[in-house]
Amino acid sequence: MKDTSHTSNLKASANQPYHHGNLRLALLNASVDIIRSQGVSALSLRKLADVVGVSRTAPYHHFKDKGALLAAVASQGFEELSLLLSNVINDDNAPLKAKLQQAVMGYLDFAIQHPTQYELMFGQALWQDEQHDGFQRTAKDCFRQYVRLFELFAKQGLIKTQEPPLRLAQMTWASLHGLARLASDGIFAKQEDIQDIAQTAVRHLEIILQK
Amino acid sequence: MKDTSHTSNLKASANQPYHHGNLRLALLNASVDIIRSQGVSALSLRKLADVVGVSRTAPYHHFKDKGALLAAVASQGFEELSLLLSNVINDDNAPLKAKLQQAVMGYLDFAIQHPTQYELMFGQALWQDEQHDGFQRTAKDCFRQYVRLFELFAKQGLIKTQEPPLRLAQMTWASLHGLARLASDGIFAKQEDIQDIAQTAVRHLEIILQK
DNA sequence: TTTTAATTTAGACGGCGTCAAGATAAGCCA
């Protein structure tokens, strides 16, 4: 059996062990960091591997390909958003109207705070590809949280219009999503305008609910 | 050589003159084709040059870099959309309410018909980069067409709410844009749902205008 | 005509995603 003397370390810096320990998580976290700070196009598997301190091809043992990694980053975003929404919904100290307000503003805040990740989460690349198994399910679970809000409204008799809660949720989520994208993509630039448009939309939504 | 183009014109490569004639336009048209049919990620300058029948680096004399080419494709999309909107607005045979309906449905149709180009038009890449000079102006001209519709409404006294027409336009455009993206990105998949959501939104908009 | 400017070209460089083979470490069963 050969001893270890002839295999001097290629990486000068490293007394890293051969096995990383939890490479998958490290790759995912680093990817989220890079995407949030520099955008999706700045993420290359090679640089990522370098940052994490591992060889070029190591990531392929944890993600099928680059697309799978991006899907994982997007899923992480949806999970964060789901948590945010369910926290608002389950906050027993807040009246229903306040919940709507908080959900809308929290959602907008996420989109504005992490615009590049938000763009990834809703881009065609991931939605027209059945490959990434868990992703679409995770995303839809997030939307379900939002629908729950309208079911709460309905249960409390706060919806006068005969539109079904699901349709109302779809319609208002589309509006919220549109505003979120215009804001996070930098098309609506002024923060105060965005806040004002959102407030106006919520106000008008309340009118619709009563009608 | 007696023979001219009509025999061996299978490819654009055979005996083309050294100077293309209108390479810029040819590149732009081919780019729109590729992006619409195969998506932005499928567009490489090298394949594009090959399709048009010129060398790898020829495009650089007409577009500063790949980003400039993409900006031109996006601008083309906004021009098409502007034309669509102004046609609706200037159609004297249509009553105002029908114009709103037509504008919304035409806009949605464009987004669904050309999803990859629509994604390009509104992506962060082009909106957070002051480089591409004409682009943002072209896009804003398109939005201005949409605002004109609401100014028409206001002029005819059809808006009872005290919201300024610009705010109404911003708010409803955000909603329209959100629905367009959800539809064109493949998140709302069923065509009939999309139509129905749009109809619902327009119906509710009319309520808001009267309120 | 000669000169100049516009246009297109081949060549080269570094970065990218990812496939194929080999190296290493850890887990498991005798």
Next chain:
DNA sequence: TGGCTTATCTTGACGCCGTCTAAATTAAAA
């Protein structure tokens, strides 16, 4: 303990990409 299996990580290579440089070709101007 030893030896087999499997998961994990590495080096090397391939082809495609955007784009820089310098040279070649053609059209336009003088």
